[in-house]
Amino acid sequence: MLLAFGLSFVTLLVVADExxxxxxxxxxxxxxxxxxxSASGKLELADTAELARVRREQPHFWFIARSDGGEIVQSGDVPDIYRGMTVALDRMTYSDIRDDGPPSNYLAVIRRMTNEEGSFTVFGQGTLLSQPSLILSFSRLFVAPMxxxxxxxxxxxxxxxxxxxxRGISDLARETDEINITHRSxxxxxxxxxxxxxxxxxxxxxxxxxxxxSYGQHQRFILDAAHELRTPVAILQARLDLLASGPERDRLISDCERISALAEQLLDLQRLEADARPFTAVDIVALCRNVxxxxxxxxxxEGYDLSFEQNTEQSLIQxxxxxxxxxxxxxxxxxxEHAGNQGVIVVRVEPDGVIEVSDDGPGIPEAERERVFEAFYRLKPRERGAGLGLNLVLQIAQRQRPREHPHLTERRCLLSAGL
Structure with a gap:
């Protein structure tokens, strides 16, 4: 915009000048x-290189300067048409004079100038300023600085x-970090x-x-389905208990217990989300000891030694x-269930609040250590369990991790269980 303004202004000047x-x-x-x-105190024109160049380029160059004190300095022959003006220089300050056209012998300017010798009104021969020079000068004086x-x-x-x-958009982007499955509102x-x-x-x-x-409707459906499932499962268990003992009865009871466990785990998942209880001070040393x-x-x-180890007397968390x-x-x-009915199961509490459960079982293959936390995923098909246990533990660990301590990770305690 500035460049366009500058070019327009130069064009206006050029067009306005006929x-x-x-x-x-x-x-x-x-x-x-x-x-x-000079040494005698008289004003004169010194023979400078610049003045010599001007006289070479303009052989008929003329110039006259009048100080405020009335002293006159003159060079060259003033044209006849301007001689009458030289006596009135003390009443002039500015002028650009140009004749009709080539050879332009009467180009002249009047200016007020000051140097170490005082203030002067100068009157002398000018030269034509071409359009490129005009544009360059204007650009140097105005456009370039702008x-x-x-x-x-x-x-x-x-x-x-x-x-x-x-700035609000940046704050908005940070707000999106607050949106997750536990803070859907x-x-x-x-x-x-x-x-x-x-x-x-x-x-x-x-x-x-x-x-x-939609998520709320989905969760309510699961909760209602789990609740509805408990009654027929209880009735089925009661009727199975009335059957005569035998392998088929035992198999049916095992399947029924599996369905019941699945219903209870589904209810646990829904309770965990629905029961948004406020955090309170919890001594995890005492909690693990009770478990x-x-x-x-x-x-x-089942053939195990169950041990509890504490590396601190008390570990309070919210x-x-x-x-x-x-x-x-x-x-x-x-x-x-998974450690092979032998060895030691250890529950350990670290001073930094980490709970670690370990056993002497075969462990979890490294490639499966992320997938075991998926709902209904199981490393090996088994008659018992529904594959929701570790998913429930993961959600509890995620909910327990406070926002002010985002560096805490639930993976450390969960993966330490050698399943």
Missing amino acids: GGALVSPAPVETAFRAIKR LVLLALVTIFAVPRIVNRAI HRLAETAVPSEVRPLVRGINSALHRLDQ VADLAPLAID GDAVSLERAVTNLVQNAI
């Missing part, structure tokens, strides 16, 4: 710089202006973003609302004691 060119005061300025005071200013504004001011305008703020972006934010919030509703005491008879019956106890219990039960 001859297509302006008068340049350069020769007069060169002569003025040559004014010196372009430099524009560049500085672009480099320093524009980024700040843009950053200030879109969170919506993006519309107030701090540019108006052009608000329709997009509203669209995203609307989509999140629809997803939240070990409760499950010790079961572990011993969490949900019920969910944590359920998770540790689930890990120990998995170890009892």
